[in-house]
Amino acid sequence: MSSISSISSSTHEFESPSRRELAAYHLRRNPLVALGLIIAILWIVVAFIAPDIAPFEPLKQDLVNRLQGPNAQFAMGSDELGRDIFSRVLWGSRITIPAGLAVIIIGSTLGVIIGAVAGYAGGIVDELLMRLTELFMAFPFIILAMAVTAALGPDIQNAVIALSVVWWPRYARILRGLVLEVKSQEFVEAAHSAGAGGAYVLFRTILPNCVAPAVILATLDIGTAVLSFAALSFIGLGPEPSSPEWGRMVSIGIDFFDQWWMWLFPGFAIASLVMAFNFIGDGLRDILDPRLRGE
Amino acid sequence: MNFLQYFTRRVLLVMPLLVGITMMAFLIANLIPADPIIANLPPNALNDEDTIAAFRKKWGLDKPMHEQYLTYLGNLVQGDMGTSIKTRKPVGEDIARRLPATIELATLGIIFGIALGVGLGLVSAIWKDSWADYFARVIALIGVSFPVFLIALVLLNVFYAQLRIAAGPGRLDIIMRPPPTVTGLFTVDALLNGDLNTFRNALSHLILPAITLALYISGIISRITRSSLLEVLNQDYMRTARAKGLRERYVIGFHGMRNSLIPVVTVIGLSYGNLLVGSILIESIFAYPGIGFYMFRASTSQDFPAIMGVSLLFAFIYVGVNFVVDILYFFLDPRIRVA
Numbered sequence: 001m002s003s004i005s006s007i008s009s010s011t012h013e014f015e016s017p018s019r020r021e022l023a024a025y026h027l028r029r030n031p032l033v034a035l036g037l038i039i040a041i042l043w044i045v046v047a048f049i050a051p052d053i054a055p056f057e058p059l060k061q062d063l064v065n066r067l068q069g070p071n072a073q074f075a076m077g078s079d080e081l082g083r084d085i086f087s088r089v090l091w092g093s094r095i096t097i098p099a100g101l102a103v104i105i106i107g108s109t110l111g112v113i114i115g116a117v118a119g120y121a122g123g124i125v126d127e128l129l130m131r132l133t134e135l136f137m138a139f140p141f142i143i144l145a146m147a148v149t150a151a152l153g154p155d156i157q158n159a160v161i162a163l164s165v166v167w168w169p170r171y172a173r174i175l176r177g178l179v180l181e182v183k184s185q186e187f188v189e190a191a192h193s194a195g196a197g198g199a200y201v202l203f204r205t206i207l208p209n210c211v212a213p214a215v216i217l218a219t220l221d222i223g224t225a226v227l228s229f230a231a232l233s234f235i236g237l238g239p240e241p242s243s244p245e246w247g248r249m250v251s252i253g254i255d256f257f258d259q260w261w262m263w264l265f266p267g268f269a270i271a272s273l274v275m276a277f278n279f280i281g282d283g284l285r286d287i288l289d290p291r292l293r294g295e
Numbered sequence: 296m297n298f299l300q301y302f303t304r305r306v307l308l309v310m311p312l313l314v315g316i317t318m319m320a321f322l323i324a325n326l327i328p329a330d331p332i333i334a335n336l337p338p339n340a341l342n343d344e345d346t347i348a349a350f351r352k353k354w355g356l357d358k359p360m361h362e363q364y365l366t367y368l369g370n371l372v373q374g375d376m377g378t379s380i381k382t383r384k385p386v387g388e389d390i391a392r393r394l395p396a397t398i399e400l401a402t403l404g405i406i407f408g409i410a411l412g413v414g415l416g417l418v419s420a421i422w423k424d425s426w427a428d429y430f431a432r433v434i435a436l437i438g439v440s441f442p443v444f445l446i447a448l449v450l451l452n453v454f455y456a457q458l459r460i461a462a463g464p465g466r467l468d469i470i471m472r473p474p475p476t477v478t479g480l481f482t483v484d485a486l487l488n489g490d491l492n493t494f495r496n497a498l499s500h501l502i503l504p505a506i507t508l509a510l511y512i513s514g515i516i517s518r519i520t521r522s523s524l525l526e527v528l529n530q531d532y533m534r535t536a537r538a539k540g541l542r543e544r545y546v547i548g549f550h551g552m553r554n555s556l557i558p559v560v561t562v563i564g565l566s567y568g569n570l571l572v573g574s575i576l577i578e579s580i581f582a583y584p585g586i587g588f589y590m591f592r593a594s595t596s597q598d599f600p601a602i603m604g605v606s607l608l609f610a611f612i613y614v615g616v617n618f619v620v621d622i623l624y625f626f627l628d629p630r631i632r633v634a
Contacts, residue, residue, distance in 0.1 A: 131311075131315075134312065135312065135315040135316070135319060138312050138315065138316055138610060138613065138614050139316065139319070139606070139609075139610045139613065140567075140568030140569070140571050140572060140609055140610070140613050141568070142568075142572045143568070143571065143572065143605075143606050143609045143610065143613075144319075144606065144610075146590075146594065146602060146606060147320070147323050147602060147603060147606040148323060148327065150594065150597070150599055150602040150603075151323050151324065151327035151328045151334070151599070152327055152328075154594075154597075223439075223440060227440075227442055230442055231442070231443075231444075231572065231576060234442075234444055234576060235575060235576070235579070235590070235591050235594040235595065236591075236594045236595035237594050247442070247444075250442070250444055250445065250448070251444070253448075254448070254579075254580060257448075257451075257452070257456070258456070260448075260452060263445070263448050264445075264448075264449075267441075267442060267444070267445030267448065268445070270441075270442045270445070271440055271441045271442060271445060274440045274441075274442075275436065275440040275441075278436065278439060278440050
């Protein structure tokens with residue numbers, strides 16, 4: 001064992017600079033990934049420090065200064081209750097980013113587990129789980145999420161729950177296929193013959209060999225999750241109306257169509273975040289799965 | 296496998312799916328809300344014992360779960376999806392009245408969307424890495440990254456409020472009278488009635504929402520068209536086709552397009568889901584009185600029976616469209632006929 005680890009660590013030392021070079025090479029070839037990373041990191045930093053950098057309280061009303069266009073005092077203007085749009089946009093990142101990530105993390109974990117169990121167990125379990133997956137996929141997923149949120153009662157937490165509940169099927173499908181593939185390989189047989197139990201083999205031996213595609217899919221999906229969350233709250237199935245959530249701000253802004261700053265800036269906030277995650281996801285896919293690059 | 300066999304097999308696969316959808320809708324409607332009575336009846340009816348008793352009886356709420364489901368299914372088959380809290384009318388009736396408006400918009404939207412998506416995908420695959428490719432990819436990127444309600448608001452602001460070259464909200468100008476109803480599609484009905492004025496007006500109201508819808512769905516279509524065509528362009532049979540002296544137009548148009556079409560058709564089927572969701576967001580902004588607008592109003596006012604009705608309808612449409620896509624495969628992919 002010790003000799004093996006010494007070999008592998010020496011190989012590692014040999015590889016690690018070339019890996020860094022590889023990353024640099026890919027970033028040079030995909031400048032959009034770098035741009036996406038910068039924007040996403042910027043938003044995440046904003047989410048952490050919004051309370052410190054926002055010039056106003058996001059809920060503070062100032063009726064004297066309502067519906068002001070962008071000016072020196074209100075960089076992005078003020079809304080119908082005189083709240084500062086810029087501050088609200090900054091604060092909004094504290095709702096949207098965690099919500100989007102939560103949907104992806106819960107949804108993909110659920111899908112990975114369901115797909116892995118289906119693929120590993122086979123037989124009737126597989127059959128049942130896969131029919132269930134197909135059923136969930138038969139609904140356009142946001143529509144299903146709308147129905148679930150409406151039934152649970154609209155708020156941020158329920159919107160996240162509803163989206164997570166509809167998010168897993170694609171992950172389950174992909175994972176099932178991968179587990180089926182890996183299941184028949186020798187090292188799995190070796191683990192079995194060494195006396196490892198089913199759950200141990202599945203979660204410690206098989207799954208680690210299957211997660212990479214799920215991670216790519218999850219990265220590609222963050223943008224969609226953010227958009228879906230924004231759509232839910234746009235139609236009123238998310239946070240309550242006064243909340244500085246971007247989708248909600250746009251939807252209130254419709255009633256003030258001529259005061260374009262009320263809907264344009266929160267809308268751009270959503271777009272920039274989604275675009276950043278899409279750049280990262282696309283780049284990651286190109287780098288890790290060149291087959292999809294189409295060259 | 297001949298067409299009839301293939302068709303029958305697909306129908307047999309879809310049936311359980313449809314039943315499953317009604318089951319799922321039933322479960323969402325009856326299990327999740329803390330109290331289905333509170334969720335389904337208007338607040339002021341909750342003090343009225345008679346209304347509540349009638350509601351219980353109609354949906355069999357005092358019976359065991361499986362009988363409740365059968366009652367639900369029985370009502371559904373007769374087109375009864377409950378009564379909207381907001382409009383006080385049967386949800387089925389509300390939907391039927393608004394459906395033609397959405398069909399009209401969605402049809403135009405999907406035609407524009409496919410044309411735009413496939414067109415951009417073709418351009419960017421054939422002239423890969425040219426400025427045209429980058430331009431097409433930026434458009435696609437906007438389509439997949441920008442929230443559709445933002446695109447709608449920007450278009451409405453620029454082309455209606457600023458430039459005044461497109462019509463605003465609604466299906467017709469307020470002073471116009473709708474054409475006599477034949478199909479419920481204003482453009483078609485106006486033409487049938489020989490009324491070009493109304494036709495032009497209805498069309499001008501459709502253009503902006505349809506373009507928004509098209510932008511929204513074309514992003515994903517053009518991305519798939521591009522990558523699928525690029526993959527096909529590298530195949531040996533493409534070289535063979537060129538080597539035997541076929542014109543480039545024919546090489547790409549016939550050998551290339553046809554073989555890259557399968558993923559494109561799949562994604563068009565799947566993007567129908569986007570189309571339905573898009574219709575909710577877009578109709579709400581254009582105050583376009585279709586199903587989407589109805590769903591928007593229902594969501595903002597907690598009109599639970601209406602939300603469930605529209606969800607069920609959308610799921611059925613989605614399954615129907617993807618069924619048609621499956622059938623199309625038979626004609627697009629000869630391998631199915633052999634298997």
